[in-house]
Amino acid sequence: MNHDINIKELQKNCFRQSKVPGEFMLQMRVPGGVIEARHLSLVQHIADTWGNGQFHLGMRQTFSLPGIKYENIEAVNEYIKSYIEDIEVELCDVDMDVNDKGYPTIGARNIMACIGNSHCIKANIDTTTLARKLEKLIFPSDYHIKMSVAGCPNDCAKAQFNDFGIIGIAKMEYDYDRCICCKKCVETCAHHATGVLSVEKGKIVKDTCCCVGCGECATVCPTGAWTRNPKKFYRVIIGGRSGKQYPRMGKMFLNWVTEDVVLGVIGNWQEFSAEILNHKPVYLHGGHLIDRAGYDKFKEMILKGVELNPEAEVADKIYWAETEYRANIHVKPACNTK
Amino acid sequence: MSYSVSVKKMNEILKELQKDYKVYAPKRFEKRGRYSDTDLIRYAEISMVEEIVYDEKADFSPKEVIYPITQTLFYFTEHEYKESKVHDKGILIFARPCDINGIKRLDTIFLENGDQEDIYYKRLREKVKFILMECKEGWDTCFCVSMGSNQTDNYSLAVRFAENNLLVEVKDEAFNNLFANEKTTDFTPEFVTSNQVTVKIPEIDNKEILKKVHDLDMWESYNSRCGNCGACTSACITCSCFTTSDVIYSENGRAGERRRVWASCLHEDFTEMAGGHSFRNTPGERMRFRTLHKVYDFKARFGEEQMCVGCGRCTDRCPQLISFATTINRLSEEVNKLKNKKVSQVQAASKEVE
Numbered sequence: 001m002n003h004d005i006n007i008k009e010l011q012k013n014c015f016r017q018s019k020v021p022g023e024f025m026l027q028m029r030v031p032g033g034v035i036e037a038r039h040l041s042l043v044q045h046i047a048d049t050w051g052n053g054q055f056h057l058g059m060r061q062t063f064s065l066p067g068i069k070y071e072n073i074e075a076v077n078e079y080i081k082s083y084i085e086d087i088e089v090e091l092c093d094v095d096m097d098v099n100d101k102g103y104p105t106i107g108a109r110n111i112m113a114c115i116g117n118s119h120c121i122k123a124n125i126d127t128t129t130l131a132r133k134l135e136k137l138i139f140p141s142d143y144h145i146k147m148s149v150a151g152c153p154n155d156c157a158k159a160q161f162n163d164f165g166i167i168g169i170a171k172m173e174y175d176y177d178r179c180i181c182c183k184k185c186v187e188t189c190a191h192h193a194t195g196v197l198s199v200e201k202g203k204i205v206k207d208t209c210c211c212v213g214c215g216e217c218a219t220v221c222p223t224g225a226w227t228r229n230p231k232k233f234y235r236v237i238i239g240g241r242s243g244k245q246y247p248r249m250g251k252m253f254l255n256w257v258t259e260d261v262v263l264g265v266i267g268n269w270q271e272f273s274a275e276i277l278n279h280k281p282v283y284l285h286g287g288h289l290i291d292r293a294g295y296d297k298f299k300e301m302i303l304k305g306v307e308l309n310p311e312a313e314v315a316d317k318i319y320w321a322e323t324e325y326r327a328n329i330h331v332k333p334a335c336n337t338k
Numbered sequence: 339m340s341y342s343v344s345v346k347k348m349n350e351i352l353k354e355l356q357k358d359y360k361v362y363a364p365k366r367f368e369k370r371g372r373y374s375d376t377d378l379i380r381y382a383e384i385s386m387v388e389e390i391v392y393d394e395k396a397d398f399s400p401k402e403v404i405y406p407i408t409q410t411l412f413y414f415t416e417h418e419y420k421e422s423k424v425h426d427k428g429i430l431i432f433a434r435p436c437d438i439n440g441i442k443r444l445d446t447i448f449l450e451n452g453d454q455e456d457i458y459y460k461r462l463r464e465k466v467k468f469i470l471m472e473c474k475e476g477w478d479t480c481f482c483v484s485m486g487s488n489q490t491d492n493y494s495l496a497v498r499f500a501e502n503n504l505l506v507e508v509k510d511e512a513f514n515n516l517f518a519n520e521k522t523t524d525f526t527p528e529f530v531t532s533n534q535v536t537v538k539i540p541e542i543d544n545k546e547i548l549k550k551v552h553d554l555d556m557w558e559s560y561n562s563r564c565g566n567c568g569a570c571t572s573a574c575i576t577c578s579c580f581t582t583s584d585v586i587y588s589e590n591g592r593a594g595e596r597r598r599v600w601a602s603c604l605h606e607d608f609t610e611m612a613g614g615h616s617f618r619n620t621p622g623e624r625m626r627f628r629t630l631h632k633v634y635d636f637k638a639r640f641g642e643e644q645m646c647v648g649c650g651r652c653t654d655r656c657p658q659l660i661s662f663a664t665t666i667n668r669l670s671e672e673v674n675k676l677k678n679k680k681v682s683q684v685q686a687a688s689k690e691v692e
């Protein structure tokens with residue numbers, strides 16, 4: 001077997017190096033984590049024909065197929081042409097030429113999403129459709145970006161741990177006359193959310209400052225006194241990451257923004273990355289990139305040309321809270337001894 | 339007399355009617371449902387045929403039109419009070435047979451229960467004329483046929499909705515002139531004759547059985563299922579409970595109003611008295627109360643008919659997917675078991691005597 005393999009090149013095609021020399025794992029994109037089940041037969045065919053018969057449900061919702069031998073990669077790339085066409089071009093309307101060479105880039109990672117309001121009783125938004133729209137904006141870009149879309153602030157999608165986490169929220173509206181003061185909303189808000197509701201003179205009042213827009217109150221209300229305003233809103237969390245050095249949860253960047261704002265912001269990501277990285281797409285977590293630019297610069301560039309809706313809120317400053325595995329991890333020698 | 343009326347013409351007639359009536363019908367509130375991107379259908383004033391949702395069951399019943407969720411009874415200051423007023427128009431309600439029959443139950447509760455009529459109910463109720471919405475099939479939670487509430491002749495107009503026109507039977511002569519120029523036809527409304535769900539009413543015919551029903555194990559199964567949310571009673575056409583309270587205005591502590599607001603026997607505090615004591619302390623106990631109220635108590639008290647009309651809305655709205663039809667049928671089975679047990683005990687006893 002040829003042991004002279006350019007693993008960087010293969011990685012670009014979404015083949016990940018195995019501990020067994022010469023073996024690779026293909027990561028197939030599933031934007032938003034939902035596709036028609038018929039594609040499974042294609043996945044099975046790859047696993048059975050070229051892989052080791054197994055597949056891993058990738059941590060970023062990819063179909064990951066381990067045990068593919070280097071010499072079979074060409075055949076696999078030819079074979080997945082139809083899948084890339086179906087998913088990227090047909091489903092997500094991505095502007096790309098699909099050829100026999102497999103995935104053109106691994107830069108922008110698969111967009112994760114929870115199942116959202118096509119199924120979930122807690123959700124506020126259609127996460128699948130949004131993920132597909134976002135895919136069109138970021139793929140195929142060599143610039144790294146990790147994104148996840150959550151249907152509600154429960155955040156099963158772990159939006160908090162991505163470069164950009166997008167969370168569906170709802171503006172709740174209260175119909176005074178329909179309320180029977182059963183206090184179910186008060187209890188559920190205190191139990192599941194922020195406890196911003198209370199009873200006053202036999203009706204409900206709300207401290208609007210801190211409502212997280214989860215929609216729990218509407219879900220439990222027996223009379224439909226609480227309902228979601230049909231307009232869809234989003235919270236955008238930035239700079240979350242895992243990792244060995246200093247993982248951190250993301251912080252709120254935007255609150256109560258519309259889909260247009262979300263799409264505008266993500267549309268600016270590539271240009272922002274290119275500028276900060278001097279037009280060299282290297283692997284760097286979004287959070288590090290924001291740190292490198294500084295939050296103010298990031299904010300300015302990422303909101304360039306984006307028209308904020310009247311309800312929108314933007315973070316003034318961000319105070320990151322990193323997990324410092326070692327104390328003083330940021331304290332480094334003053335003179336570079338390298 | 340019956341007429342075939344175009345949608346356009348019917349809209350003109352509605353416009354004419356609105357001079358004297360407020361017209362209510364099931365209306366769609368887009369994306370206002372319990373879950374994201376679901377609609378809410380409930381009664382509200384309409385002015386056009388196109389607004390009427392006739393091919394889906396409304397989430398809430400028309401009782402809110404005549405028995406508002408929140409109703410101010412009177413206003414008071416230190417030395418005086420002033421009764422609240424209602425509008426001076428008539429009320430037309432597009433309603434299905436089950437709901438029209440349901441309002442008959444409400445009439446019994448509010449107007450014939452004891453020697454006092456409830457004037458706050460009466461003052462809206464006496465304005466009402468019904469426009470029957472023909473209901474030929476129903477939905478998978480309906481059991482009106484089992485409850486005998488699938489038919490009614492208590493209506494002024496009856497309508498069948500078709501694609502571009504409506505068939506209208508005019509029973510109330512007061513409306514004849516509105517239809518004078520329309521094409522006559524021989525329409526009379528049909529009624530649903532069988533539902534997908536049938537319900538057997540438990541035969542609780544003596545106190546001894548009633549006592550045993552009280553202690554059935556089946557109620558306990560609801561302790562872990564029912565969330566005591568009260569969605570069932572809020573949607574129910576025949577639930578009539580309310581709480582009365584005085585609300586003192588914040589700006590002026592000496593003025594306020596007395597109002598009544600719907601209550602639910604499923605809520606934890608429904609039977610709570612001063613001092614915190616409650617009669618029914620578990621979801622199962624509350625479920626038992628509601629069930630017996632709907633298919634035993636009311637009839638035992640008033641004689642004629644069960645309270646429940648089988649509209650199935652309680653099942654439709656229950657977020658815990660508890661079917662009320664199944665609950666009633668379970669109860670019937672348990673009652674049968676109790677009775678059979680008794681019969682076999684008697685037989686065994688008489689055998690011993692032989």
Ligand code: SF4
Binds near residue numbers: 188189194210217
């Ligand atoms: S939407 Fe707001 S008020 Fe409603 S439960 Fe969530 S945090 Fe509380």
Ligand code: SF4
Binds near residue numbers: 217
């Ligand atoms: S859940 Fe609905 S009816 Fe109950 S107190 Fe809250 S708003 Fe009022």
Ligand code: SF4
Binds near residue numbers: 435436473477
């Ligand atoms: S119970 Fe169902 S089928 Fe019967 S009248 Fe009502 S809606 Fe129609």
Ligand code: SF4
Binds near residue numbers: 440574648652
């Ligand atoms: S108990 Fe249920 S089925 Fe019976 S009238 Fe009430 S809502 Fe309708």
Ligand code: SF4
Binds near residue numbers: 655656657659
């Ligand atoms: S709607 Fe269902 S869960 Fe809620 S109180 Fe009624 S039976 Fe219980």
